[in-house]
Amino acid sequence: MKKKAVAVLLAALMMSGVCTACGQSEERVNEKGESVITVWSPSDEPAIEQWWVDKIEEFNQSHEGEIHLQREAIVRADSYAYEDKINAAITSNDLPDILYVDGPNVSVYAANGITIPLDDFFPDEDWADFLASSKEQNTYDGKIYAVGATESSVALFYNRDMLEEADIRIPESKEDAWTWDEFYEAAKALTKGDVVGTNIIMDKGEGLPYVLEQFWISNGTDFVSEDGSQADGYLNSREGVEAAEFLNSLIQGGYANIDPIQKEFHNEKAATMLGGSWEVSTLEKDYPNLNWGVTYFPVANNGGIPSSPTGDWSASVTKNAQDLEAVREVMNFLFSEDNVTTYAKAISKPPTRVSSYDVLTEYNEYPRSIFREQLMETGHPRPRTPSYSVLSAEFSEAMLNIFTGVDAKQALDEAAAATDKDYNKYYAEE
Helix, strand or coil, X not given: CCCCHHHHHHHHHHHCCCCCCCCCCCCCECCCCCEEEEEEEECCCHHHHHHHHHHHHHHHHHCCCCEEEEEXXXXXXXXXXXXXXXXXXXXXXXXXXXXXXXXXXXXXXXXXXXXXXXXXXXXXXXXXXXXXXXXXXCEECCEECCECCEXXXXXXXXXXXXXXXXXXXXXXXXXXXXXXXXXXXXHHHHCECCEECXXXXXXXXXXXXXXXXXHHHHCCCCCCCCCCCCCCCCCCCHHHHHHHHHHHHHHHCCCCCCCCCCCCCCCCCECEEEEECCHHHHHHHHCCCCCEEEECCCECCCCCCCCEECCCCEEEEECXXXXXXXXXXXXXXXXXXXXXXXXXXXXXXXXXXXHHHHCCHHHHCCCHHHHXXXXXXXXXXXXXXXXXXXXXXXXXXXXXXXXXXXXHHHHHHHHHHHHHHHHHHHCCCC
């Protein structure tokens, strides 16, 4: 392989006289002689922060005199604050032992040698209990580089009153999901006054590739080749252009807003919404008077492939971890069946362990059963390519340009070229 982007950065720093080992101690042992294992993860809502407090206390009590677990919760003040801290730690060679990364970034850190394979961290019977979608997300070059406690999915939320008033069919099985044409006609019929038919934009950053990639997959293509090495001919393929033009037809027809108002669906300003699994608890808790439902992700016309997004934050082990046996003990504790179950319960997301669904029985019942079914039968993680950060930014920019009048083929050609340029520069075989 060619030199990786991070390796090039570190080499440049060394040549300029910067000490890349500064801040890295020989041993991570406290005054009690305990091996200190540090976790970095994004700060979250109070229920999750309390989960961490309770679990760290439980672990430290049971491993007193041997291992001391500590966590640094990093506030994601903006979309890059967390990644900026990681990059600074890479250059100073002072990464934590365990690092939580967002799903599509697993490949980036693995390809650059920042994280290590975890295949032997768990016995086969444990790996067999994790959802295939989660393991697929966390696999790079045939090895598993991360493990997560929760998954995510996106389905089509709908305002039941609005659909019934318009006499629009509500799909009751994934085999009966709306086609793109049906989705379009429904959005058109539901657009009235200040209410649009649908909301397809989760946000204008990572939300765009996370949600919209499924339109490429359903239409028989993807953003990149299976090995992650090429975007040209995939992202900008005929099928990809068709997907982009379909999405643009919703914007250009006035049936979806390029700038959705806050909580557009929740506040009854959109009749349908491509929304995440986490929206169920939000709607149940904060919008008790809204008559809503959930159905399956739309599929391409003429026998499109059923597909739905997956992916969530996962824990990786960094190259700076020194006491791997202690790290292994921590990882097995954090991702035990019980702790995956309690974590998923606290954060209101589907668990990654199949056995957890025996406890979280709410996922056996509608509407959460929709997301469980999609995860197990139609889920696709985001592309596993070390050039994902470039792909994500370029795709988001391309779609926003398409929504404002740029030719779809031209915009996707430019995004594919930028992605391939990055891959060929840093990751392609010589």
